[in-house]
Amino acid sequence: MNINQTIFASTTLLAAPQFEKQLRVYNVCIHQPLSIISDGIWTDIGTKPSQSTFTLLELQIIVIFLVTQAFNFPLKRLGFPHFVSQVMAGFLLGPSIPTGPLEKYKKMLFTFGTPDILNSISSLGYAFFLFLNSVQMDLSLITKTGKKAWVLALGSYFIPIICGFTISNMFTPSLESAIGIDETSNLAVVFISHSACSFAVVSSLLNDLGIVNSELGRLALSSAFVTDISGGVMTGVSIAIVSSIESGFSKILKNVIAFLAYVLVVPSIGRPAMKWIVRNTPEGRRVNKIYIDAIVVAFLLLGYSAKFFNQPFLVGAVICGLAVPEGPPLGSELVHQLEIYSTWFLSSLFVTCCTMKVDLTNFAPIYLFLVISCFIAMVHLVKLLLCLGVCRFCNMPSIDGLCLALILSCKGVVDICSYILVYDGMRQSPQAIGVMILSVLVLGTTSRFGVKSLYDPKRKYAGYQRRNIVNLKHHTELRIVACIQKPSHMLHIKNVLELCSPRQDNALVADVLHLMELIGRSTPIFIAHKLQQYSSGTCNYSGEIIVTFDLFEHDHVGSATVNTYTAISPMSLMHEDVCHLALDKNAAIIILPFHVKWGVDGSIELEDNNIRSLNSKVLERAPCSVGILVNRGPAGFNSTSYDVALIFLGGSDDREALCLAKRFVKNLDNRLFVYRLAAYNHDSTNWEHMIDDEELRxxxxxxxxxxxxxxxxxxxxxxxxxxxxxxxxxxxxDFFIVGRRNGVRTTQTSALENWTEYSELGVIGDLLASSDMETKASILVVQQQQTTPVS
Structure with missing residues (x-):
């Protein structure tokens, strides 16, 4: 082998025993003693880098990541999910894609036996990946999930399985003559695995598409959770039965009971212990590292103990993860500590290592390919019909039913690794596994492209109903959705509600929404606190906000109604919660806090670009008018009377601001100053100018x-x-109110547009908020509802 010599001197493929057709037997000559670390490339003595196990492992990891990124660079831009790049890297580095003259280098890098070392290390990362996904699951979904999700979940799992067994039993003789007895007996693995649905895969798909907190996304997550739990229990029972079938009924019964006890007892004991850790962690502090280490040790011990009743190590990872309370402080800390190591590093290596075992050059016989494909198609056709039927019964659009079927049919990383584990257990032939891996690629990509093209979460905001203040009748109640992200926003929002002068003939209905980032959990949460049933095990989110606005409602009894909500979702998708609440509550205006916080001395203390991004998205697609509240002072204004200035240049936004200002002066203690800045050469016959004159009349x-x-x-x-x-x-x-006037050009402001720093405030609002302007006043920048939201 000369310079291409590796730690293995030679390997020879021998004939496998006739009774084990799936086995491959090798005669291996190996250098002894093995060298762990290379002496380097500059020495004349010692081992070559390719003859040391650690150096070879490093080279393998580097090559896998380089090849994966090479595939991901074009595929990501075409919209393919990331796992496709990992799978393609496995095909290229394995036997599936011949590399011609580079084949000898590929064999030298991944010589016989060395991938097992990489597999062993990366499989531990995959176990942590499953553990973290279980940590982020919300076990309370079992009790919170509605009938619709239960019907979808159980129906889409069990009905295809029943259909699969029925069809395979009806055509058993024909199938055995076409594909053989062994393949026919293993068909159950095909339709059972495709009936299942991974919560981690569905959650990742919904996050990538940005619809995890939409109505469809919440329903899909609930259904996927129930399906995943049901499928996991059924798989565990099946493994207990199949692995003990030769040992007699008593052994089967013992393993099944042990598995069910394991599933019930570990969360029952572990959950209270984890909650004790949460209670003993001071608010705002990180969990003690000793507790994190103890949980990791418990996770490893539980995985090890699973072997005593013939269950794989991964079962311990899932069960231990379900025992951990999702979200901060414990769940989020575990995700923070382990996510990069497991999810982004080792588990991605594991996917590539798994697909390197697949040999697509060993094509499946045409009949086997057709039979497996037909069973896979049958499973997903049943899911489609079920989803369409349930959606029709619940008066949901048929397009939502189709999207739901695509989501529940999605496959990904978890499915690929599961199929390879089945292959390692010799429960499927290499040809059948190749077809199933290809089906994962097809279903994973078609689900993503299908849902992305069919489902548009913005369509529900695209109505033409007028939801603004201008079109409110004179004595109609004003409905406001006010958003709070930080404690400092609470007082400012309360003062704006106070400024709206709630009284009998000027009633106010405020829906105060506390926005929190989704950390350490997969499922978004939306809580209506007046409807929330508190218990000793219920997290009391937004306690201070609830108390503050309950007191405000008490102070204005009969004239103000305040409802408090908490929405926990990813930062990139918070605008969906805001817009959905405004649509649901028929709000006339949404009040958003500005992303800049000023200090006592007037200097900028903090800028939060996440809040700015949220504001921009709400401005684009809000189903009503929007106001951005800028507070130049450290604590806003606190008074029973306010001097308010309205700067009016004209246009729909300024008219909206004027109608809101009229409500301010219903409280006679407030004083309103309206300044109309008119151009010296204005056209009095202009239609917009005539509407402005009428509104100012x-x-x-x-x-x-x-x-x-x-x-x-x-x-x-x-x-x-x-x-x-x-x-x-x-x-x-004390307070300025101006229109945003986005895209409106006039002589009064045209020269200032190029100097605008915060485009979401418009020219006048930006001028008032600039650091050059010495003011302690609060500023409300108003944008009237856009009839057709910008896409």
Whole structure:
């Protein structure tokens, strides 16, 4: 072998025993003693790098990641999921894709036996991957899941299995003559595995598509959770039976009872112990590292103990993970500590190592390929019909039923690894496993592309119903959705509600939404606190916010109604919760906090780009008007009366701001100053200008008779005069309200557009919020509802 010599001097494939057709027997010559670490490439003596196990392992890992990224670079841009790149890397580095002149180097790098070392290490990472996915599952979904999700979950799992057994029993003689007795007996693995649905795979798909907290996403997650738990229990019982079938009925019964006891006892004991850890962790502090280490040790011991009743090590990982309370502080800390090591490093290696075992050059016979394909198609056709039927019965759109079927049919990393574990146990032939791996690629990609093209979560906001303040009748209640992300936002939002002057003829209904980032759990949460049933085991989210706004409602009894909610979802998808609540509650305006926090001295103390991204997304697709609240002072304004200035240039946003300002002065202690900045050469016949004049007529007429309303019209020739005027009044008021006027160009502001730092505030709002403007006033920037949301 000369310079290509590795730690194995030669390998020779021998004939397998006739009674074991799936076995391959090798005669292996190996260098002894084995070298762990190379002496280096610059020495004339010692071992070559390719003859040391650790160096070869490092080279294998490097090559796998390079090849995976080479596939991922184009495939990601085409919309393929990441696991496809891992699978393709396995095909290329394994026997499935011949590499011509590079074949000898591939054999030198992955010589006989060395992938087993990589497999052993990466399989531990896969066990941690399953453990973390179980940690992020919410066990309470079992009791919270509605009838619809239960019907979908159990139906989509058991009905295809029943159909599969029925068909295979009906055509057993024909199948045995076509594909053989062994393959026919193993067909059950095909339709049972394809009937199952992995919660981790579905959660990953929904997160990638950005619909995890949509109505469809929540239903799919609940269904996938029930299916995964049901499938896991059924698989465990099946393993206990099959592995003990030769030992007699008593052994089967013993293993089944031991497995069921394992499933019930470990969470029953582990869950209270984990909650004790949570209770003994101070609020806002990280969990003690001793507890994290103890949980990891327990996870390893549970995996080891599973072998005593013939269960795989991975069962311990799943059961131990389910015992851990999801979310902060414990679940999130485990995810934080282990995710990069397991999910992004070792488990990705494991997927590639698994697919390196598949040999697609050893094509399956045409009849075997057709039979397996037909059973797979049957399973997913039954799922499709079931989902369509349930959605039709529940008056859901048929397109949602089709998307739901695609989601529940999705396959991914967990399925690939499960099939290879079945192959390692010699429960399937190499040809059958090759077909099943290809089916994972097909189903994983078609599900992703299908749902992405068919389901648009923005479509529910695309109605043409007017949801704004301008179109509210005079004495109609004002419905507001107010969002809070940080404790500092709470007082500012409360003050804005106070400014809205709730009274009998100016009623206020506020839905206060506390937005929290989803950490350490897979399932988004939406809690209506007035409907929440508290118990000793229930987490009390948003306690301070609930108390604050309950007191506000008590202070304005009969004129203000406040409902508090908590939404826990990924930062990138929080806008869905905001828009959905506004749509559901028929809100006229959404109030969002600005992403910049100012210090006492007027300097910028904190900028949160996640909040800014949320605000931009809500502005794009909100089903009603939107207001962004900017607070220049450290604690907002605290008073029973406010001096409010409205800067009016014209346009729909300014008219929306004017209608909101009119509600402020229902409290006679508040004073409103309306400044209309008119261009010196304005066209009085312009339609928009005529609408502005009509809207201002009330301010100049009836409202001017009120002592707390002042109207002034100022002629502005250019943007510099606008800047000068705003600087003059910046310190005279407690509160400014302006329109965003997005895309509206006028002579009063055109020269300022190129200097705008925060486009979501518009020109005037940005000018008031700039660091050059010395003011302690709060600013509300209003955008009227866009009839057709921007996609």
């Amino acid at each position: 009330g301010i100049r007429g009836a409202y001017m008779k009120l002592e707390n309303v002042t109207y002034e019209e100022i002629i502005i020739e250019d943007a510099s005069q606008t800047t000068t005027f705003i600087k003059e009044i910046a310190n005279k008021f």
